Amino acid sequence: MSLLKKSLIISAILAAYIVVVAFAVDVNTGNNVCDVSKKTLFNGTQNPNGECVTTVMGEIPSKDKMVSTIIRFPKDGDTVQENQPFTIVTKTINLSAGFFDDPATQYYSFPQTLDDQGFIQGHSHVTVQQVVDENEPFDPQVFAFFKGLNDPANGQGELSVLVDKGLPAGKYRVCTMVAAFAHQPTLMPIAQRGAQDDCTRFTVVQQNNKRSLLSKLLRRK
Template identity: 75%
Template sequence: MSFLKKFLIIATILTAYIAASVYAVNAKTGNNVCCISKKDLFNGTQNPDGECVTTVMGEIPSKKQMISTVIRFPKNNDVLKENTPFTIRTKTINLAAGFFDDPLKQYYIFPQTLNKNGLIQGHSHVTVQKIQNENEPLDPQIFAFFKGLNEPADAKGELTALVDKGLPAGKYRLCTMVSSFAHQPVLMPVAQRGSQDDCVRFTVVKK
């Protein structure tokens, strides 16, 4: 292949890449992305095929009021007995908990809001997944336990979830997912920050 042909091929690839990149961040697209998207327009339901959401981001807290979470139980590397009930305990700072809309009819339908003290109004979730291979990402469609923590925090500042039947023996990962009122992940004011969520790994053994 001649140098000219190689040059033309490379130039064509670069042109296509630049065009795609510019289109992806084109300021003129902005909030009109759903007008050109091939995804269905959202309607407040959870669409497993994906969708395009027009809800604005809403209110963002100050840097001093960013979300941070710790899982208090089970702790990292804890060992639990199989099929034995236990209570997951978490604590989140700078979250006005207890704000939770109907996820079947109002999913992503409201923007993020702050209370009078500048705290995000929202709730949290806990999700437990069994670990099959510690070196590979877990399948997000498969979980052993999931629960929305919809109530206000208790007197200890904790949000809790009872795993009433316990879990079968195995290795597990437990994570929090803190959300705004309408279930979207909480939005923070700066990119460089600590995570708003926490994860631990624990083991369940046979009795």
């Protein structure tokens, strides 16, 4: 078979593939998805029943300015005392923090934007969930603590929040959720990358449990 015939066959296959994909995208996930969707059109509120959002994605940073986060406290294996205040500390790079719209009336209402240096303008969140089963996904509707980190970061890129009432004894997972201005997850320029968020697992221990154990042992003597 000549090279020309091979090229024509390949071109025909590609053309057919493009037609099929284009048709499927137009019906299911094209830019007109909200015209054909059965979901309610969004209005800036958080709809627990789901909705269809028409806001465009907006500005995407270059790959050398992608977001990355680490949880500085609590780290994996750390312990804190039950029902005692403690501070969650995170550090994020390549985020212009402090940009936060009203989630009650402007949820998903604005595209992602970049500042003059090309960094995403946004904010972060932390969410803490109790570990029920290490081998099963967590129920996203159940959490022990949640807070938006809306302020600008300090000079080291750190954001923090006080868990003012502490937590009951148990095992927990804390995760960050970095977001753009209108609370949508940050959008990156390439698919193959490191995660922009972090999670750690820590333990909340009963107060003075070591002292209680010691006193029990002494009483036995």
